[in-house]
Amino acid sequence: MTLCTNYGILNVMRFTKSLIATLREDPKEAESKSHRILLRGGFIKQLASGIHTYLPLGWCILMKISTIIREELDRIGGQELLLPAISPKEIWEASGRWQDYGDDMFRFKDRKERDYCLCPTHEEIVTDIARTKIRSYRDMPQIWYQIQTKFRDEPRPRFGVIRSRQFIMKDSYTLDVDEKGLDKSFNLHREAYTRIFKRCGLKFEIVDASGGLMGTGESKEFMARVESGEDIIVACSSCDYRANLEAAQGIGQVTSFENGKITEVHTPGKKTVDEVSAFLNILPSNLVKTIFYTAPNNKHIIILLRGDYEINEATIHNKFGFSYQPATADEINKVFGAEPGYIGPQGIKGVDVYADDILKDCTGMITGANHNNYHIKGLNIKRDVKVSEFLNLRTVKPGDTCTRCEGKLELYSGLELGHIFKLGTKYTEKLGATFLDENGKKKPIVMGSYGIGLERIMACACEQKGDDNGAVWPISIAPFDIYLVVLNPSEKEITDAATQSAQALTEAGFSVIVDDRDVTAGIKFNDSDLLGIPIRVTCGPKGLKKNTFDIYMRETKEIFEVERTEIVAKCIEIKEHLYRRIND
C-alpha cells in the first residue's frame, strides 16, 4: 500500500484508462441476443469467423467463471494440469480419430514435414499419460482437469462465441478400475456441474444425450433453454423426462389403413412426402419413406419410416456405425432401379431392411414402386417386406407420448453448457493403458470425460438475463461488482467524493470500475446498463448537496438514495442479497 501512495489508488479501474469500447449501434454481423450484447459491450471482438479476442471485460468474466469451476472441481478431488494444445498425428491414428475427426480437425506440418493437429479434445493425450503413470489399481481413482483453448474447424461457426472454432473448455478426465468406480466419478461430475452452473446464475436442466464421436456409453448434457440454442431439448410436460432430440425416444400414435392388394398409382413428378400426399389427397402418415444408407466396406441397409416422421441419424450411427451415410442418387438408382422419391423396400434382395417400430402392424401403406413416376398402394409391412428388425429409428416430434408416463413431449431450443460421458475402455484399450488389479491381472483403465464451454456460460448469461439495454451479469461472474458513475468529473469536490468512496468500497472487498469520463450523464448511464454491472453508484452534484449517493440495481432497476457514510454498508447488503437470490 505504501508503495502506491505516490499514485493514489491503483487498484480501482478507471474508465478513462481502460480498454473498453462500447458500440453505440448494433454491429451488423450480430443477430442473436448474446452476440449483440457481447460485441456492443466490448466484451469480445471477432478476428475471423468463429475466432474471437476476449477483451479485458470479457476476459474478466471468463476468469470469474474459471474460478468457480476450479473451486468445484477441486472440491470433488480434481487435480488441475495443462496438456499441450498441439499433438502429433500418431497418437490420434492409434485411437482412430485422426480419420474419424475428418475436416473438423485443424492440421498442420512442422518444418520436418511431420503431421500435427491442434487438439479438439484431449482423451488421447490423457490416455498417454495414464499408460505410463498409472500401473496399479492403487493409483486410482484419478480426476484430472484443465482449462484450455480447444480448436475445432466447425463447418458452420454460429452465434458469436456459442459455436466457435477456437474456444475455452474445462475438460476433465477420470480414471477408474471398474464400472462402479466410473459411476462414482460420473456422479461426482454431475454434482460438481450442477453447482457450477447454479453458482453462475444460470437456469439449466440435465438431459439424456448421445455420445456421438466420443463413445456410446451413458452421457448427459447440461442444457440451458435459450432462444439461440444449437440443440433441441425434448421435455415431458408431466414428468421429469428430458433428452436431447438426438437421444430422445417417444411413443407415436399408431395409424393403419385398410388392408388390400398392392396396386400401382401414377404419380408423375411427385417425389417428396409432401408432394405425394397432396397429389393423392392422403395423410403423410399413410406413406412409408424408404431411406437407403451405405457405408464403405459395409453392408447397405434400408431404413423404413412413416411419412410424418424424420430419421434419427444419431440412432443410425450408434446402432450401425458412424460410417453409414445416406446413399447418393447413383447408388439408389443402381440398387432400386428408380430415382430417389420412387423407391420402396419390396422385392429388393441382399439388403437388410430395418423398419421403425411404429410401422410394425401397418397395412394399406403407400410407398415408391421402384420405377420412376409410380408409387404403390396397399403395402402391408408384415406381408410384403422382409424386415430384419423393428427399431425406434424416428426423431421425436411434438405431441408424441412420453415413454415413462402419459405426458406429451414438447421441444425447446437449448444451449449445451456441459456434457459428461462414460467412455469406458474405448481409448485405454486402443492405446494400451492398463493396470494390474488386486489379483495381478492386467485390465484396461475405465475412463470418463467431461467438458464445459466457458464462453457458453458467458453467452448463456446474456441470453437468459440480458435485456434491451444490454447485459445483466449475475454478481458471481460480473466483471465488476460496482459501476461508480462520476457526474461532472471536472468538479473537484465530486471527484474527491467519488475517489474516497471507490477507495472505501475497494477496501470493503468490492471490485469497482469508476466512470470518470467527461461525457454527459446519459452516456455513462447507458454504458453502465450495457456493461451489465450489478450495482451502480452515482456520485453527482445533486446528491452531494444532500450528502447522498444513488445506488441502482441493474437487474431490478431499483434505486436507493443513500447517505454518503452508509454506502459501503448498503452495497454489502445488496451484494449479499444478490448472491442469495442468484438461483431463485
Next chain:
RNA sequence: CGGGAGCUGGCCUAAUUGGGUAAGGCGCUUGGUUUGGGACCAAGAGAUUGGCGGUUCAAAUCCGCCGCUCCCGACCA
C-alpha cells in the same frame, strides 16, 4: 456442402436502378459552452469503395473470377 443476404474511413449507413471521380451520422483530435438517461458550437484528421481482371473517355456503380462475413439448412462431443 446446398440456399439466401451482404462487403463503402474505427462503427452504422447513403450514393448502385439510370456509370461522371465518394456523402451523412456516430466516434476520434483541438478549442469553447455544457453536464441526473447518448447535449451543443467551431475548426480538423481519417477511404487505393473486400481483391484481381475486363468493358468504357470515365467504374463504388456494368461484366467475370476469387476472397471474406452473416443468416437458414446439412454437418457437429
